[in-house]
Amino acid sequence: MNIKRSLVLFLSSYGCFLFGQEKAVDTIYIFDSQMNKVKQFHPVQTIHTEDAEKNSNNLSELLRFQSSIYIKENGRGAVSSPSFRGTTAQQTAFVWNGININSNFLGQGDVNNIALFGYDQIGIKAGGGSVTYGSGAIGGSIHMDNSLSFNKGFHGTLFSEAGSFNTYNNFVKGSYSNDKFSFKVSGNYSVSENEYEVNKNPKNYINRNGEYYNTNFNVAAAYKLAPNHQVSWISEWFNGQQHFPILFESETKTKYQTQNVRSLISWDWNTTKFNNSFKAAYTEENFEYFNDIDRPKFSGGTGKNYILKNDFNYFLNSKWNFNIIGEYQHNKGEGYGSGIDKVHRNMGSVVGLVRYFPTSDLRLEAGIRQDYVGVTKSPLLFSFSGKWNALHWYNLGLSISRNFRAPSFNDLYWRPGGNENLKPETSYQFEVRNQFKTGDFKLSLVPYYMDIRDMIRWLQTPFGYPSPVNTDHVRSYGVETQAEFTKRFGKHFLNVGLGYTYTNSQDLEKKKQLMYVPFHKFNGNIGYQYEFIKVYAQGLFTGLTYTDSNEKESEALKEYFVMNAGVGATFLKNYTLGFKINNIFNQTYYTMFAYPLPGRNYSVNLNINF
Numbered sequence: 001m002n003i004k005r006s007l008v009l010f011l012s013s014y015g016c017f018l019f020g021q022e023k024a025v026d027t028i029y030i031f032d033s034q035m036n037k038v039k040q041f042h043p044v045q046t047i048h049t050e051d052a053e054k055n056s057n058n059l060s061e062l063l064r065f066q067s068s069i070y071i072k073e074n075g076r077g078a079v080s081s082p083s084f085r086g087t088t089a090q091q092t093a094f095v096w097n098g099i100n101i102n103s104n105f106l107g108q109g110d111v112n113n114i115a116l117f118g119y120d121q122i123g124i125k126a127g128g129g130s131v132t133y134g135s136g137a138i139g140g141s142i143h144m145d146n147s148l149s150f151n152k153g154f155h156g157t158l159f160s161e162a163g164s165f166n167t168y169n170n171f172v173k174g175s176y177s178n179d180k181f182s183f184k185v186s187g188n189y190s191v192s193e194n195e196y197e198v199n200k201n202p203k204n205y206i207n208r209n210g211e212y213y214n215t216n217f218n219v220a221a222a223y224k225l226a227p228n229h230q231v232s233w234i235s236e237w238f239n240g241q242q243h244f245p246i247l248f249e250s251e252t253k254t255k256y257q258t259q260n261v262r263s264l265i266s267w268d269w270n271t272t273k274f275n276n277s278f279k280a281a282y283t284e285e286n287f288e289y290f291n292d293i294d295r296p297k298f299s300g301g302t303g304k305n306y307i308l309k310n311d312f313n314y315f316l317n318s319k320w321n322f323n324i325i326g327e328y329q330h331n332k333g334e335g336y337g338s339g340i341d342k343v344h345r346n347m348g349s350v351v352g353l354v355r356y357f358p359t360s361d362l363r364l365e366a367g368i369r370q371d372y373v374g375v376t377k378s379p380l381l382f383s384f385s386g387k388w389n390a391l392h393w394y395n396l397g398l399s400i401s402r403n404f405r406a407p408s409f410n411d412l413y414w415r416p417g418g419n420e421n422l423k424p425e426t427s428y429q430f431e432v433r434n435q436f437k438t439g440d441f442k443l444s445l446v447p448y449y450m451d452i453r454d455m456i457r458w459l460q461t462p463f464g465y466p467s468p469v470n471t472d473h474v475r476s477y478g479v480e481t482q483a484e485f486t487k488r489f490g491k492h493f494l495n496v497g498l499g500y501t502y503t504n505s506q507d508l509e510k511k512k513q514l515m516y517v518p519f520h521k522f523n524g525n526i527g528y529q530y531e532f533i534k535v536y537a538q539g540l541f542t543g544l545t546y547t548d549s550n551e552k553e554s555e556a557l558k559e560y561f562v563m564n565a566g567v568g569a570t571f572l573k574n575y576t577l578g579f580k581i582n583n584i585f586n587q588t589y590y591t592m593f594a595y596p597l598p599g600r601n602y603s604v605n606l607n608i609n610f
Contacts, residue, residue, distance in 0.1 A: 029148045029182070029222055031234055031264065032098035033277040033311050034132055035123065037323070040355075041365050041385040042399065043433065043444065044143075045124040049157075052116055053607070054525075054536060054566060054580070056161055056169050058190070059116045064591075065523060065538045065564065067124045068480055068501045069140070070545075071111060072516050075245040075595040077194055077212040079256075080111040084126060084139030085450060086476040086505025086517045090405055091138035091425070093129065096262055097146055097234060099281050102136045104303035104333050105340075107408030109142075113240050113258050115216035117159070117171040117188040119144045126480060127448065128429040130403035131351060131367045131383040134327075138403045138427045138452065146234055148182040148222045149175075156610045163580075163603030167192035180224045188216040196598040200588050205596055207245050209253045209293075214240035228270050235263040243293065245595060253293045259286040274314045281307040288336075299337030303409070306330045319358060325351035331374075331409075339415025345374030347406075361389040373406045379426055387433075397433030402426065407468070411456055417467040425470075427452040442484040450476040474514065476505035493529040498522075510549060516592075518545040520559075532570040539563045547593040560589035568607075576607040 030036065038044060047066055055062040060080040064071045072089075073080040081089035094101050094109035102109050123143035130137045154176045161169040173186035194210040215238070222232035238260040246253060261284040269276045288300035309327040316322065329347040333340060353367040365385045371378040383401040390396055405425040412420050431448035455472030478501060485496040501521045505514045513519070520543035527536040545557040563585060568578035579602070586600040 029150075029230065029232060029268075030145060031147070031220075031232070031266065032095070032143065032145050033268075034098060034325075035143065035145060037355075038125065038129070038132060040363060041387055041397070042125060042127065042129075043397075043435075043446075047122040047124070049117070049120070052122065053159060053578075053605070054538065054564075056116065056159075056603075056605070057163070057167065057192075058112050059114050059122075060111045062116060062122070063111065063124070063142070065540055066525060068126065068499055068521060068523070069124070069142075070516070070518055070521060070542070070591075072592050073112070073595075073597065074592045075207055075210055076196070076597055077112055077192060077210065078242055078244055078595070081108060082111060082142070083517055085448065085478065085480075086474075086503045086514060087139030087450075087452070088455075090408070090456075091136060091427075091452075093133050093135070093137035093141040095133050095137075095141050095143045096236070096283075097144070097264055098279070098309075099262070099264065099283065099307060100134050100136065101262065101283055103285055103408070104305070104331050105285075105301050105335070105338075105409045107136065107405065107411065110258075112212075112242065113214070113238070113260070114144070115188055115214065115236075115238055116190075117169075118173075118186050118216050118218040118236065120147045121145050126446075127399060127431055128383070128401040128403035128427060128450075131353075131369045131381050131401065132325075134349060134371065135373070135404060135406040135424075138405055138425070138429075139450075146184075146218070146220055148177070148184060148220055148232065150177045150182050150222075150224075151179050152177045152182075158608040158610075159605065161603050161605035164601035165192055165194050165196050165598070167194070167603070169605075182222045184218075184220045186218045188214075190214050196601070198588055198596040198599055199586075200596065207598075208249070209243045209255075210245045212240070212242045214238065230268045232266045232268070233264070235261075237261055247594060252291065255290045255293045257288045257290075260284065272315075274312065276313070277311040279307070279309045279311075281305075281309070283307070297336070299335075301333060301335040301338065301340065303334075304332045319356060321355040321357075323351075323353035323355070325349075325353075327351075333409045333413075335409075335413075338410070339418075340409060340413045343409055343413050346372070347374065348372040363387050371404070371406070373424070375412070375420055376406050376422070376424055378406065378424055379404055393436060393438050395435050397435070399429070399431045399433070401429050403429065405456075407456060411468045416463070416465050417458075417461070419468050422456060422468060423454045423470050425452060425454050425456060440485055440487045442482075444480075444482045446480045448478060448480070450474075452476065471509075473508045474505060475508055476503065478503040478505075491531050493527075495527045496525075498524045507549065512549060512551050513546055515546050515549055518543045534568045534570075535566070537563065537565045542589075542591075545591075555593065557590045557593065560587055561585075562587050562589055574609045578605045578607065579603070580605070 070083040082092045089108040126140040156174040159171040169190045171188045175184040191213040198205040217237045220234035243255045264281040266279045283305045285303045288297040291298040312324045314322045327349045332344045349371045351369045356364045367383045369381040385399045387397045407422040429450045434445040436443045452474040454470040458466040483498045505517045522541040524539040541561045543559045564582045566580035570576045
């Protein structure tokens with residue numbers, strides 16, 4: 001949200017619009033103009049850079065240990081995909097500064113081909129959000145957000161880490177701002193030989209051909225043209241390479257390369273009665289697959305998106321707010337080795353949201369959305385959310401929504417097999433949020449129910465090749481719980497976070513749990529600080545996880561418990577030296593059949609602030 005010399009302040013603690021005297025305040029500009037509005041009605045877990053440094057190898061590791069998401073990873077640093085509330089990777093939306101960046105071809109995001117560093121915060125929102133963030137936001141959404149501050153002068157950060165398996169992570173960031181201009185630049189480089197050995201029967205596993213590297217560069221700037229007008233720009237460049245692990249020495253080594261570009265320009269206009277954010281964005285994905293690392297590429301593709309988006313907010317009074325969002329996209333794709341020639345489609349959407357604040361303790365929001373997605377007929381979407389601070393120690397939330405996923409380019413145009421007559425996947429979702437607070441202790445209990453229809457599956461045809469069809473009807477229900485305790489006493493600070501999720505996600509035709517959806521997941525994070533010393537511990541328990549659609553226990557992933565710990569010491573005010581142990585008990589564990597993750601491993605890091 002852009003907080004300016006304005007009479008209107010959107011206050012998350014009260015969920016209403018308050019009018020006061022004109023006051024000069026430092027601006028914090030967040031590129032995702034909807035995120036602070038979303039937080040008014042839905043819990044969003046926020047992970048800042050300091051927390052990201054605890055799981056600094058990749059985004060998969062971070063989400064596995066610090067969220068309720070199940071991450072399926074084909075070996076450390078390899079292909080990785082998320083599962084929110086028992087849904088698939090295609091039903092998770094990755095959102096970069098308010099722009100959906102799921103692949104045009106696959107309809108999903110590869111977690112390990114999205115940078116971990118370079119964002120000011122990573123937001124995790126469970127539950128449907130298609131009304132706001134479009135296709136794919138069925139199970140949940142993962143938000144990579146950047147912000148710019150004014151009147152802060154110069155600041156810089158350097159984080160450098162060396163770890164087991166010849167792993168090196170380096171991140172540098174610098175920023176400068178005065179009362180009218182703000183600038184920020186950052187760069188990240190991660191590389192690992194990644195050849196680890198895991199003790200298992202009947203023979204030890206060696207992660208052969210598992211090396212990877214990636215680089216990421218971000219630059220952002222904002223300028224205040226006038227008290228009510230601001231222009232801003234942000235761009236990101238990502239380049240990565242993954243070698244895919246082989247199980248036997250005799251196998252042919254393969255690899256995957258990807259290059260992504262994202263750029264966004266925004267003009268924001270704020271007055272007493274309204275604010276408007278107009279954005280123009282360009283995103284591009286390039287990828288190449290090599291079925292033999294010593295030969296030319298075997299397949300690949302290039303996808304380009306041209307995006308225009310306008311977000312208009314009107315404040316009728318302190319109780320009513322009207323929000324209209326319009327978006328247009330032109331998507332282009334060109335495949336290599338996939339039968340996809342040059343394809344394109346036009347996409348558009350119109351969103352209407354109404355927010356009502358009858359009292360300071362009650363807030364309500366209703367929204368509708370209509371998408372226009374090329375040859376695909378899209379459903380009318382809706383959402384309703386409410387939050388009631390019923391008692392000083394208890395508040396109740398409610399959310400009902402209809403969400404969707406449009407078929408991807410691969411679904412529609414892969415040759416042979418693409419199906420241009422596919423319907424979009426749709427879902428209905430209902431959840432109740434119960435939040436309790438007493439002193440320094442918070443507890444949330446969120447039961448949910450989801451009904452997903454027309455899930456797209458690739459099935460074998462009589463012609464000898466697979467083709468996508470709308471077949472599955474999936475019902476998913478469960479509960480998410482989160483407990484938090486924070487306490488500061490003198491020079492001591494203690495923070496405890498514990499989470500548990502139960503997920504029952506079944507194909508209603510087979511009445512079997514979906515593959516790679518564990519029934520139970522527990523994660524915990526504990527941190528303690530005394531003066532210049534910080535220590536933390538992380539625990540992760542994942543229950544039995546089926547790897548096929550028939551609940552075959554002989555091929556299921558066994559339950560496991562993994563624990564990490566770290567310590568950091570700050571000296572000379574701006575220097576912090578840290579040491580981490582991952583998988584302390586040397587547990588053998590899998591998130592993907594046949595590809596175990598590393599045993600006990602170590603790293604040391606240095607963080608400098610200047």
